[in-house]
Amino acid sequence: MITHEAGFDHLMPPGHPEQVARLAHVLEALEGKELRRVVAPMAAEDDILRVHPKSHIDRLRKAAPSEGWAQIDGDTFLSPGTLEAAWRAAGGAVRAVDLVMAGEARNGFVAMRPPGHHAERETPMGFCLFGNVAVAAMHALEHHGLGRVAVVDFDVHHGNGTQDLLEEDARVFFASSHQSPLWPGSGGAHETGGHGNVLNLPLAPGTGGAAFRKAWEDQVFPRLREHRPEFIFVSAGFDAHRDDPLANLDLIEADFAWVTERLCALAEELCDGRLVSCLEGGYDLHALGRSAAAHVDALIAAASPPRALAGA
Template structure:
């Protein structure tokens, strides 16, 4: 069965009016998943020890101490803290860790973490791009160091390059990081020449106005063969849905069927190399209807793979 891991605390990370990464994103997504036969699991709070797998203590302290008692505190030009942000961020990381625990133990075939704030832009000592902590990278390190898995892959199809995940796993030879993203686009990283300290990073930059055909060609020719030969014992997906053609922050032209396709393909490889073990965590997606439809297709793909 597919597990859905979430927590109401993630609705208490509030951003200023007009901000694209808003509470309504998670509300709409959860509504879209109502009625699906999922194992619904409450996300625990991650611990500071969990965060230390990827971030130094001073970064953790800066986020915790920066949370305001009321109103908002600005971290950078587009990243904000509100009174509920600390617990929300810990729930987001905790959900991913619980998902890894469940999938590795065989308690769920795969899992989707419906949480916010997102995480894939958070670098080692820098919160940015709506992200506070590197959720997917922390989950990967948890799988490697806590569970002793030999190899883990992180596959990121958010429209913005996962600079944080790349930074956090750059020097980790046991982790393969694969990211497709629009280029040029913020944050400006993710060139194909960025390959990691151990040839463990694959970037798939896609031109503006490109759609599903270009995405499928890049993943099929440049990513899937390497993913298969790497033989990860777990695949972690950074599931951003802002490559959808209706998203206001970018200019790729994916459809709901494209998200369904990439989900099925990643699950098929997982079935071959790691017993189907997949953990997915929510990243971007800022048109509420597109987010809801694409996320439902993604979760339905996970459910199909779970059998």
């Protein structure tokens, strides 16, 4: 698990759903678990520049306030501590890739905020500033020299930012299941990417776990096998939970555990278990904590017993 106390310094206006307490509830739910705990470093600027232009970084730096809040989108705000948190959220994802590629971890969960999957190339939005998962995926490709990776997203909202950042790269397969209709209004099944490498699964409100599982079993998992990634990345949003106030897809903790277990099994089959997950949404605090715990329990189970390290 990779995190940093800077995640608590990204402050939102009162009543905003993407609140500091989200990270507190996730970390509390993970206390006592058999996790290697790693401090999230700041991302290098070159890591961010693989998916965002310098103008995007410069805009955020210019907008960052010295006190209070700066609103940069209808629901996206900066506070004095936001940029460090955002750089560490992306840097934590990069660090997770490095640990897994070095064989020092079987998989990783990046418990940081702000989330990232709505941040488009030059547009921060939906509480997101940098495309954390996309940054990690490109790091695996460009720094570690992998040939193919996959990014899957089970947040209740479409991962429009991740799609925007990666859909023109044939080395990447991207799949997103999400409630539709729902903000941001993208993610139709007709959106298939520049190389047929995007799979969107719009799900009706009230879909529930059985139909969610069937959609992933019938559509996402076969496409993952077809792509044969060397690394799997997960945008782990838990706002599809039935208790979440922002949507009503009606999943429960067991559904998040199931999809995580299946993804870990596919990672073991396809890419020596290499998988990194990044926290995205989830706005009912108690449901978020329970769901994150179920997700991480599945990651821990997939990583046990730990692989022997070189030289050990």
